[in-house]
Amino acid sequence: MEMTVAEAVLRVVKEQGTDVIYGYPGAANTPIYDKINNAGLYCVLTRNEQGAAHAASSYFKMTGKVGVCTATSGPGATNLITGIANAYMDSAPLVAITGQVALCNIGKDAFQEVDTTGVTTPITKHNYLVKNAEDAVSIMREAFYIAKTGRPGPVVVDIPLDIQKEIIEFTSCEQSEIRGYNPEPELNVKQIKKLAKMLHSAKRPFVVLGGGVLGAGASDEFTAFVEKIKVPVASTLMGISGISSNHSQYLGMLGLHGTHSANNAFLNSDLIIFMGSRISDRAVSDSEATARRAKIVHIDIDPAEINKNIICDLSIVADIKKLLIKLNEYTDFVCPDTWLNECINAKNQNIKAEDSQTKLVNPKLFLKMLSDKTTPDTVISTEVGQNQIWTANHYKFLKPNTFLTSGGFGTMGYGLPAALGAKIARPELTVIAIEGDGSFQMAMPELAAMRQSGADLKIVIFKNRSLGMVHELQQEHFNSNFVSVDLGDYPHLDKIAEAYDIPYMQISTNDEIENGINALLKDGQAFILEVLVDEFESTL
Amino acid sequence: MSKYILNALVENHAGILAKMASLFARRGFNIDSLAVGETHDPKLSSATIVVDGDAQTVDQVEKQLSKLIDVISVQTLAPEASVSRELSLIKVSCTAKNRAEITQIVDIFRANIIDISDHAVIIELTGSAMKIEAFKEMMRPYNILEMSRTGMIAMTRSLADSKKVEADNHIL
Structure with missing residues (x-):
């Protein structure tokens, strides 16, 4: 069957069982966007390409299918990089399809040109620059195969704009063997x-x-x-x-x-x-x-x-x-x-009742109570920092793959888009994003992607007006010389919630925890629960 | 620290040299030389890498290289079961006065003079890294003007191929 490379690429995505593409369009990947709806793929417009890569990385944990994200050339591709590096460190299978400037412009420092395969080499399991239209289908199949087999990881497929528009014959044949790749070691x-x-x-x-x-x-x-x-x-x-x-x-x-x-x-x-x-x-x-x-x-x-x-x-x-x-x-x-x-x-x-001296909410107690109220298949996504460690140590995970977190790379701004990716992949599950007020701001614009895609997340934001983990580090190892860790009172989360039409509540004492959690978990609706926490609250 | 010679058979794909070089830089491996060229099969290239390190480092270099999808196989060559050669070009000051002396040394090393002028010669020398070092020392008094080396290329001896023992990499 004859079709454009863009269509063929999307057909392979569908053939591999993936039905969502997280991404951001731009001049160099418009031929792909042009065919997304026809291909029967649901596309989610994240507000930054980084969010698309994080969302795609949690897709596999939810569905067992490789997550796919796409971005345009240049800044689109470089915005994906943190998400790709994160997936590489945590061995998440991912195929990132990037647009590239037309073949004849490569190397000319054309508008929005970057050496995508060059900059992603150290953070991908493998990457490709598609130079011949006829190779596109086999490269895409190989990309999925490499991403999900052996030790999983991200694979980048960089496709020049003119190649995307070329007409090729779509072949359904099996992919050929890759000589240098043996993902299945024999049991000894x-x-x-x-x-x-x-x-x-x-x-x-x-x-x-x-x-x-x-x-x-x-x-x-x-x-x-x-x-x-x-x-x-x-x-x-x-x-x-x-x-x-x-x-x-x-x-x-x-x-x-x-x-x-x-x-x-x-x-x-x-x-x-x-x-x-x-x-x-x-x-x-x-x-x-x-x-x-x-x-x-x-x-x-x-x-x-x-x-x-x-x-x-x-x-x-x-x-x-x-x-x-x-x-x-x-x-x-x-x-x-x-x-x-x-x-x-x-x-x-x-195990002792988590006692805390502060007048504000004890986050450890909060997480313990939260896990008492949630069902075992509830998915918890965290940011990076104290919110992450509190969750890891005090929330009880009963089922596999219910915990989404950025481990090796420690990426702030991971939690919200990862939760979004999970909720879109499995809308029937309750997905809770545990945020700190620092990391929340790194991916806050994804609230719009969440609203627009109808993926109703339950969002908990621990607000200590501080970058808690660095604050603790400065306290313990730098004589409490607190520098650049004070976040102030901004943003006012009630106003953020209002701006995105999300129901909101704030709690400030342990007595309010139960009410707060009840409101958070009520029905399927999206919710922001602001939990005030002392900046001196310890990580452990 | 000692020198190890690794041979990698790689797909002749664009960017593979960059991927290998990037890997060495990122993992902090010390590489003395890296020489890549096409094999008898135009789809394949052979890369010879000289690594400066201990056994553990070399083990990591071998495994990390093997992890690259375009790398088909990697082996560390045992010095007694392999041959290695390097080509170098050396431009040395040379006038009619000392030409005979230099020519004599060139002959002893079985090197060749491939270019000559009234003030210098270019010498072509092939051999082991040790031989090239020795020749360089002999030429130093005459004033070396320029030197260029290809880096090592290597191959297992055919006798060693047939007697190749499968090492059990898993039990360490």
């Missing part, structure tokens, strides 16, 4: 047996749940595995929701902002099994000391993660889901009760 039974052996000689084994477990869709298998061997578990920030937060063996988040019980158990363990984790500096601050103290097993789909941040005693490169199924078959190890009980008791002692 020898290594599984070796792991079983290491477990048997361990006295205090410990499992770290990373985002890779969620990426592999292996939450059930993971839970079955840890229940079988009865070991204590902690998750990294990206691993949260991979096991129910209420699971008796779950000790909470590991690392700098993690729980005492998770970190203590980690420090006392003699065998640590990292699953789908890249052992970031936030999760494990001293990887050398850790490797000296305990035996390390590292399981990951990406061979390049092995021995990158920690030298391990055993590494297994595998699809975690397939591996866990085998592990559940081969392992007959059961951890000694004493060790597990010791960890669980420490956890129970650590």
Whole structure:
């Protein structure tokens, strides 16, 4: 069948099961926009391309289909970059289609020209500049295949304006093999047996749940595995929701902002099994000391993660889901009760009614109460900063992929567009965006995209008039020399809510929490709940 | 720290050299040289990379390179099972007075004089990095005016190919 490249590109998007495109039109991608409606794709006009990339990155977690975003050349493409880098760090599959100036203008510093493949090389799994119209279809199919297989990640397809308009024959043939890409490592039974052996000689084994477990869709298998061997578990920030937060063996988040019980158990363990984790500096601050103290097993789909941040005693490169199924078959190890009980008791002692000295709302208590009132399939999206850590530590996640957050890249302005992307992907779910008043302002214009697309988000804004986490850093490490962390009283959120026709309420004391949450969750409507918090409220 | 030679077989796609170079810069790998050229198959290029580092760094270079979609295979070459060569051009001050002396050294190194004038010669020399270093030292007293090197290219010995042992990269 004959059609333009623009039509063919959109046809591949549809063929891959994606039915939403988040993006922003401009001169260099208008041929694509011209055909979006005909292609049966729903397009969401975010107010900044960055929001489109974030929204697309949460689409996969909600639907299992690769998210797609589009932007024009030059500034459109560079605005996508933070979102693409964020997706790369957190291994989110994403296909970004960018317009490029016409082929004959490339290299001439034409209007809105940027070397898109050049600037996205270090932050993409792969990228393409389509130079021949006939290659467009196979490149698009390859882009989806690369984005979602192996360790998922973003792929950029940069298409010059004139190429988009060329007529080609759309082929439905299978994509050819990519010689340099083998996303499915073979399971090695020898290594599984070796792991079983290491477990048997361990006295205090410990499992770290990373985002890779969620990426592999292996939450059930993971839970079955840890229940079988009865070991204590902690998750990294990206691993949260991979096991129910209420699971008796779950000790909470590991690392700098993690729980005492998770970190203590980690420090006392003699065998640590990292699953789908890249052992970031936030999760494990001293990887050398850790490797000296305990035996390390590292399981990951990406061979390049092995021995990158920690030298391990055993590494297994595998699809975690397939591996866990085998592990559940081969392992007959059961951890000694004493060790597990010791960890669980420490956890129970650590849980205290979150007491706070401030007169304003205690955000930790708020999040605890919020999780009591929400259904298990409610999706929570956070920004970056104190709001994120409060949520990670105090909200109870009961189902996989109900937590959307920017882990590796720590991108402020992620939460609102990510929540928007999730709500558009799964309109039937309640999606709550947890915001700080700093990061909220980084993506505030997306409220318009939310209103226009009818994606009614529940928005909680913790207002402490401050960049809370930096404020705390300056307080603790810079003698309270507070510089550039005061946000003042702006914007007045009641007026913002009014400007976007969103029902609004403000709460300022713990007594009002229940009323506030009830109003927030009432019906399906969008809502902004402003929660006043003290600027000296601690992260942990 | 020591030198390692890596050979990568890559798709002859636009931008692959930039992608490799960007990777080295971003990950902070120290690269002595990077030489890329077409193979007998015009769709494929061969890249030889000389890395300065320890075994762990080289392991990372190998894995990170393998992660690039356009990189088909990467191997670290064992010095005893591979051959490597480098080409260099050296312009040295040379007058009728010392020409005989220089020509003699050139002969000993089996190098060639490929250009000559009343005040200088250009010498072409092929060999291992060590040989080129040695020649450079011999030429230094005569005043080296210019020097240019291709960087190392390398290949496994055919005997080593047939005896290639599959290393188990997973159990470390």
